[in-house]
Amino acid sequence: MIGATAGGCSVARNHAAFAQMEDGEATGSIAARAHAGPTDTDLAFARTAASDVLTRGSKDASQPWENPSTGARGSVTPLAQAYTAEGRTCRDFLASYVNEKSESWLQGAACKARGGQWEIRSLKPLRS
Template sequence: MRNRHIAAGFSAQFPPAAILAPIVALCTLSSCSVAIPVSASSSSAMWQGGAPEDVTGSIAKPPLKLSRRLDPEDLRRAVAAMSTALDPQGSGASVNWDNPQSGAKGSFTPVGQAYPLDGKICRSFLADVSASENVERLQGAACREKTAEWALTELRPFKKS
C-alpha cells in the first residue's frame, strides 16, 4: 500500500502531460530536416540525376579580355588576326595585326593542332600584344562552334616551361 501512495503522489506532483510535452518538443526540435522539391518536374529531374530547373548561387564568369589596354578597334583587329591564325585549315603560321591610329600591334601563333572540346573546335596559341608602351606575352586557348567566331577560353601570362 505504501508503493501505491508513492505512485499516486508522484503522478499528482508530475502529471503525465507535463512530462510528455517537453519530451515530445525536445524530440521534434532535435530531429534532422530534409528538403523535398515541390514541383513534379524539378523533383523528377533531381531524382533522375538531371539538373534542377532553378539554379541558384551561380555567377557567370565575365568573358576573357585579350588586354585591357586595347581600344575597340585594336580588339577588332586582334580578334581578326586570332581567327586567321587559329583556323584549322590555315598554315599554322603566326599572324600579325596592327592599328596605325593607336599604335597598338601584336601577333598570334597557333600552338599544336586544333582539338575538339564539348562540340567545339579549340586551339592553343601564344600572343604578343603591344599597346600604350606596354608589351604582353600571353598564352591561351580559344574555341568556336562550326559557324561562330573564336572566343577566348584560357588566357594567362606566358611562362617558359
C-alpha cells in the first residue's frame, strides 16, 4: 500500500499555475477561450441609451439598455461636465456591458450635432 500512495501523480499547490491567462494564450493543445465582446447590435442599443441620457441632461443620471436578441444589457452614465471640442458641446460617458456571465465596461464620447441631437463619436472597451 505504501507504494500506491507514494507513487503516481502528485498535485502541486502552485498558485502561479492557477493565474489567469491572457487572451489568446494557449496551454498545451487547448487554446484559451476568447472573451466575447459586444455585438454590433449590442453597441447600437448602448449608443441609443447614451444619446437618450445625454439629451435629458440630468446630473448623475443613468440610462439602462438591453438587447433582447442577445440578452446583453447594461447602463450608460455620463461623466463630469460637458466640454467644447472642435466648436461642439461634448461629453464623456461609461457604459456597462453584461452578457451571460461576463461583465465589462465601455468608454465613450458624444458631441451635439447641429440639430441638437447627440452623436456618439467613440465607444470602445475601457482600458485599465
